[in-house]
Amino acid sequence: xxxxxxxxxxxxxxxxxxxxxxxxxxLILFVILVFPLGYSLWLAFHDFSIIDPDSNKFVGNAQFQxxxxxxxxxxxxxxxxxxxxxxxxxxxxxxxxxxxxxxxxRILKNFTRAVILAPMFVTPIAVGLMFRFILNNQLGFIPAFxxxxxxxxxxxxxxxxxxxxxxxxVWQWTPFIILxxxxxxxxxxxxxxxxxxVEGASKLTVFLTITLPLLKPVLLVAILIRSLDALKVxxxxxxxxxxxxxxxxxxxxxxxxxLGFGYYRLSEAAAVSWTVVVIIMIGLIIMLKSPKKxxx
Amino acid sequence: xxxxxxxxxxxxxxxxLLIWISIxxxxxxxxxxxxxxxxxxxxxxxxxxxxxxxxxxxxxxxxNSGIPINFINSFIVAFITILISLIVGLPAAYSISKFKTGGxxxxxxxxxxxxxxxxxxxxxxxxxxxxxxxNGSILPVIFAHLxxxxxxxxxxxxxxxxxxxxxxxxxxxxDGCTRFGAFIKIIIPQVLPGVGAASIFGFxxxxxxxxYALILGGKDTQTLPMxxxxxxxxxxxxxGEMSVAILVSAIPTIxxxxxxxxxxxxxxxxxxxxx
Numbered sequence: 001x002x003x004x005x006x007x008x009x010x011x012x013x014x015x016x017x018x019x020x021x022x023x024x025x026x027l028i029l030f031v032i033l034v035f036p037l038g039y040s041l042w043l044a045f046h047d048f049s050i051i052d053p054d055s056n057k058f059v060g061n062a063q064f065q066x067x068x069x070x071x072x073x074x075x076x077x078x079x080x081x082x083x084x085x086x087x088x089x090x091x092x093x094x095x096x097x098x099x100x101x102x103x104x105x106r107i108l109k110n111f112t113r114a115v116i117l118a119p120m121f122v123t124p125i126a127v128g129l130m131f132r133f134i135l136n137n138q139l140g141f142i143p144a145f146x147x148x149x150x151x152x153x154x155x156x157x158x159x160x161x162x163x164x165x166x167x168x169x170v171w172q173w174t175p176f177i178i179l180x181x182x183x184x185x186x187x188x189x190x191x192x193x194x195x196x197x198v199e200g201a202s203k204l205t206v207f208l209t210i211t212l213p214l215l216k217p218v219l220l221v222a223i224l225i226r227s228l229d230a231l232k233v234x235x236x237x238x239x240x241x242x243x244x245x246x247x248x249x250x251x252x253x254x255x256x257x258x259l260g261f262g263y264y265r266l267s268e269a270a271a272v273s274w275t276v277v278v279i280i281m282i283g284l285i286i287m288l289k290s291p292k293k294x295x296x
Numbered sequence: 297x298x299x300x301x302x303x304x305x306x307x308x309x310x311x312x313l314l315i316w317i318s319i320x321x322x323x324x325x326x327x328x329x330x331x332x333x334x335x336x337x338x339x340x341x342x343x344x345x346x347x348x349x350x351x352x353x354x355x356x357x358x359x360n361s362g363i364p365i366n367f368i369n370s371f372i373v374a375f376i377t378i379l380i381s382l383i384v385g386l387p388a389a390y391s392i393s394k395f396k397t398g399g400x401x402x403x404x405x406x407x408x409x410x411x412x413x414x415x416x417x418x419x420x421x422x423x424x425x426x427x428x429x430x431n432g433s434i435l436p437v438i439f440a441h442l443x444x445x446x447x448x449x450x451x452x453x454x455x456x457x458x459x460x461x462x463x464x465x466x467x468x469x470x471d472g473c474t475r476f477g478a479f480i481k482i483i484i485p486q487v488l489p490g491v492g493a494a495s496i497f498g499f500x501x502x503x504x505x506x507x508y509a510l511i512l513g514g515k516d517t518q519t520l521p522m523x524x525x526x527x528x529x530x531x532x533x534x535x536g537e538m539s540v541a542i543l544v545s546a547i548p549t550i551x552x553x554x555x556x557x558x559x560x561x562x563x564x565x566x567x568x569x570x571x
Contacts (some may be wrong), residue, residue: 017475018395022402025388025450028380032421033409039420050426099320114554116318121553123504125521126542129528130329133535144343160443163344171321180556183564203307227394228411234507235521237527253507256415261511266419273416294525 001151014123040181043270050264063271073272074275076255079162083131083251084230086166087173092219094170094274095177101209102178103185113182120175128239158245165249177222184218204267224287228280252276312448326546333539340535354536361537363544364522373434373509373519374502377441378495386491389453390479394462403454409447417443418511425512432514442507445498452497452563456490457483493559500549520545 044063048056067073070272098116105112119127134140135155146153155164188211234253237243243250243258252272260269332340334350337473342348391397398405425436460483468478484497506521513519518526524545527538 014395014475018391018397021387021391021479022397024384025446028384028442028446029405029409032439033412033417036417036424036443037412039424040416043419043423045389051421053427057484086541098314101314104311105315110558112315112319114557116315117320117557118550118553119322121504121549122546123506123521123549126504129524129538130325130542133332133538134325134328139341139535140341141343148344176494179561180564183561186561203304220493228413232414232507237444238506238510239525242458253415257507257511260419261422266423270416270419273413273419276413277416280413284411 003208021230031055038203040270040273044274046267048267050266059267063267064275067268067275072247072250072255076250076252079250080231080252081163082235083166083169083233084227086163087169087233088223088226088231090167090170091174091177092223094174095220096181096215096219097224098174099178099181099185103182117175117179119172120179122172122233124172127168127172128236131164131236132240150257155222156241156245158248161241161245161249165233165240168236169230169233173226176226180218180222180225181215184215188214220287224284227283231276231280316465318329329539329542331398333536337535337536354540358537358540358544360474362518363520363523363541366518366520367544369434370503370520371519373437373441374499375435376434376438376500377445377502378449380438381446381498382491382495385446385450385453386484388456390483391451392450393457394465406450410444410451412443414440414444414507421508422511431512432517433444434513434517436512437509437517437519440512441502441505445501448501449498451496452490452494453487455563456487456494460486490559491564493556493563496552496556497560497563502564503545533557 005109045054045058045060047059047063069101102109102113102116135142137143137156143153143155154160192210192214193206196210200201201209232253234257237249237251238257241249243254254270256269259265259272331346333354334352335348336351336353339348341346393404421436421440422431424434425431425439430436464482464486465475468482469475473481503519504521505519505526507549509519509522510525512520524538524541527534527541
């Protein structure tokens with residue numbers, strides 16, 4: 001980094017300089033990500049006990065066998081995927097519709113957006129407790145309000161609990177989809193829309209044949225981020241149901257937390273978490289492959 | 297508005313109705329919790345009652361409890377996390393944006409770092425801090441928060457640096473600046489508004505996390521989400537205080553969000569479209 005550096009980007013000192021700038025990031029990512037991942041993988045193939053950390057022994061894939069033959073694991077998987085499917089589907093449909101509505105809004109534009117996007121900035125545990133309170137049969141205002149019309153729904157009864165939790169997720173995270181779609185809409189080119197107007201295409205045709213295909217990359221990324229995040233649902237379960245009634249709302253993150261830090265079966269928890277890594281990697285590959293195929 | 301953007305009356309009414317329903321769906325729960333925070337235990341049992349004598353007991357009780365300390369803990373954790381993220385992320389993002397250091401591999405690495413599930417990381421971070429004797433302090437919580445905040449902040453910063461013209465730096469070099477000097481004095485001021493928005497976004501992410509704080513934090517270092525979870529006893533007496541706790545945690549992030557929403561819309565778009 002001497003003063004005699006020429007502005008050219010291809011001299012030797014630059015090739016060292018650029019790595020010097022990047023090095024701290026690589027170092028920290030190594031410490032906080034690569035090392036924990038390696039440690040976690042090591043745990044998953046050992047029988048580790050925190051009371052007697054030296055007595056661990058290599059058990060091969062025994063932990064994974066134990067996990068995969070446990071019916072509880074499959075219940076947890078079913079619950080989690082049902083949760084993700086319900087929550088993300090509603091979020092995408094509502095999010096696209098609301099974003100389209102907001103993009104045409106002119107009066108009080110910033111205020112409206114600020115209010116509608118607010119839920120995604122609230123800590124999920126607060127959202128969980130808020131809805132536990134609001135939907136509570138004795139003390140909540142929604143059941144009290146419905147009771148005036150003689151409607152009685154037990155939001156946390158065994159049939160509806162997972163659905164209720166998914167709808168809480170929809171309340172909090174539809175704003176994220178709205179945010180992504182709004183940002184996509186703002187960077188859309190105008191030419192195709194003008195062309196369509198000249199040709200006299202209907203609103204619906206324009207939306208289906210121009211807007212939606214142009215939004216597809218943003219939408220895919222939004223769905224991907226949201227699905228990965230919904231997979232980690234924890235606070236609502238922790239605040240509201242603790243996995244119940246029965247096992248109807250036991251989800252992955254909660255199950256791993258219980259295995260690891262309720263029972264201290266840390267190796268088993270690590271093994272379960274690695275099955276999640278595999279699922280995420282498969283999901284990523286599928287989602288990132290599909291749009292690429294079209295562009296080539 | 298261009299002529300092709302004209303909408304029919306029916307479509308306009310549907311649009312306005314949808315926006316109003318959305319606004320009410322967001323606001324009503326908050327309004328009800330605000331009302332509940334001023335209710336006495338006997339008023340709390342009548343959920344739909346909006347005419348009651350407001351009391352301040354819930355608010356004073358919460359502020360005389362440990363909540364102010366939890367508030368400070370949350371602030372310290374978020375602040376240090378953001379500080380480290382910027383010190384490390386700014387030069388790295390600049391290097392990636394300008395010199396394409398490491399090519400696509402670096403960018404891919406940052407993306408992969410962002411999607412590693414917290415459930416996989418929490419067990420080793422917990423054990424490592426246990427063996428190092430730092431479990432229960434704020435250190436493991438900060439480490440854990442870095443795992444998801446550092447990559448996303450770096451990702452946003454790359455986008456900001458991409459928008460800075462090369463000529464600025466070249467001019468500074470000709471004027472006799474060192475490369476690093478030009479980076480600090482010329483380039484960073486160009487991206488400051490973006491850095492502010494990305495920092496606030498990261499701050500909110502750290503502030504809102506409970507999973508890591510629950511497992512890695514200790515009794516003396518509880519962050520705000522943990523303290524709120526502590527009000528999770530459904531005795532009527534505590535519901536007013538719980539409402540206060542919910543508001544105390546939610547209001548700062550909602551206010552912060554107002555400052556960054558416009559920019560966030562741009563940031564998200566930039567990231568996604570580059571894919």
